[in-house]
Amino acid sequence: QKEVEQNSGPLSVPEGAIASLNCTYSDRVSQSFFWYRQYSGKSPELIMSIYSNGDKEDGRFTAQLNKASQYVSLLIRDSQPSDSATYLCAVGGVTGGSYIPTFGRGTSLIVHP
Amino acid sequence: GAGVSQTPSNKVTEKGKYVELRCDPISGHTALYWYRQSLGQGPEFLIYFQGTGAADDSGLPNDRFFAVRPEGSVSTLKIQRTERGDSAVYLCASSWDPTDTQYFGPGTRLTVL
Numbered sequence: 001q002k003e004v005e006q007n008s009g010p011l012s013v014p015e016g017a018i019a020s021l022n023c024t025y026s027d028r029v030s031q032s033f034f035w036y037r038q039y040s041g042k043s044p045e046l047i048m049s050i051y052s053n054g055d056k057e058d059g060r061f062t063a064q065l066n067k068a069s070q071y072v073s074l075l076i077r078d079s080q081p082s083d084s085a086t087y088l089c090a091v092g093g094v095t096g097g098s099y100i101p102t103f104g105r106g107t108s109l110i111v112h113p
Numbered sequence: 114g115a116g117v118s119q120t121p122s123n124k125v126t127e128k129g130k131y132v133e134l135r136c137d138p139i140s141g142h143t144a145l146y147w148y149r150q151s152l153g154q155g156p157e158f159l160i161y162f163q164g165t166g167a168a169d170d171s172g173l174p175n176d177r178f179f180a181v182r183p184e185g186s187v188s189t190l191k192i193q194r195t196e197r198g199d200s201a202v203y204l205c206a207s208s209w210d211p212t213d214t215q216y217f218g219p220g221t222r223l224t225v226l
Contacts (some may be wrong), residue, residue, distance in 0.1 A: 004155075008153070014205065018169070031212065033216075035216070036217075042219070043204055043218060043219050043220050044156065044204075044217050046214050046215075046216070049214055060134075082119055088155050088156070090155075092212060093160075093201040096169070096171075098161060098168050098169035098171075099211035099212055100158050100161060100169060100171075101146075101158070101215065102154030102158070103148075103156045103157075104155050105154050105155045106154075106155050107225075
C-alpha cells in the first residue's frame with residue numbers, strides 16, 4: 001500500500017512570509033511528483049510537477065525533491081491571502097503495469113494579512 | 114480550450130437508488146481517471162482508463178461501482194444500490210498519457226439520503 005503523508009495543518013503564515021509545505025512518500029520507486037492547490041469547494045489545480053532530484057522554480061513557487069529521503073516540498077515565497085487553500089501532494093509510479101497517482105490528505109494553508 | 118467537464122455538478126439521491134456520473138475529458142486525452150474525495154481527505158483512486166479499456170479498476174470499493182468509456186472519450190461512473198457511505202465528491206481527471214499532468218474536472222457532489 002503506497003502512502004503519501006502530509007501534515008494536515010493548518011499552517012498559518014503572515015502575508016509576505018515563506019510558506020513551507022512538506023510531503024513524504026513510501027514507494028521508493030516513485031517517478032513523478034505533483035503539487036496541487038485546492039480551494040474550498042473546488043477541484044484540484046496543478047501548481048508544480050517535478051521528476052528529478054533538486055529544485056524547480058516557477059514564479060513564487062519552488063518544488064524540492066529528494067528521492068533518497070523520499071521527501072518532496074513546496075515553498076511559497078511572498079505568501080498572499082489568495083494562497084490560502086489546501087495543498088495536495090501527489091506521487092506517481094507504476095504498480096502492476098498501471099500508473100496510479102497517490103494523493104496525500106493535503107495541508108491547509110492560511111495566509112493572514 | 115475546454116477543460117474537463119462533469120455532470121451533474123450535484124446529485125442528491127435516496128439510499129438504494131442507481132446513479133450515473135458523467136465525465137467529458139479534454140479532447141485528445143487518452144488517460145482518464147476517476148477519484149472519490151471525502152471531506153478532509155485527498156482524492157482516492159477508483160479506476161483508470163487508457164483509451165476505451167479499463168486499465169486498472171483496483172480502486173473500486175465493491176461491485177456496486179462500475180465505469181465505462183465506450184468510445185475512448187466520455188466516461189460514465191455507475192453506482193448501483195447507493196449507500197449513505199457513497200456520499201462524496203467524485204472527481205474525474207484526464208491527461209495525454211498516464212505519467213503526464215492530470216487535469217481535474219469540477220467534480221460531482223453526490224449525497225445519498
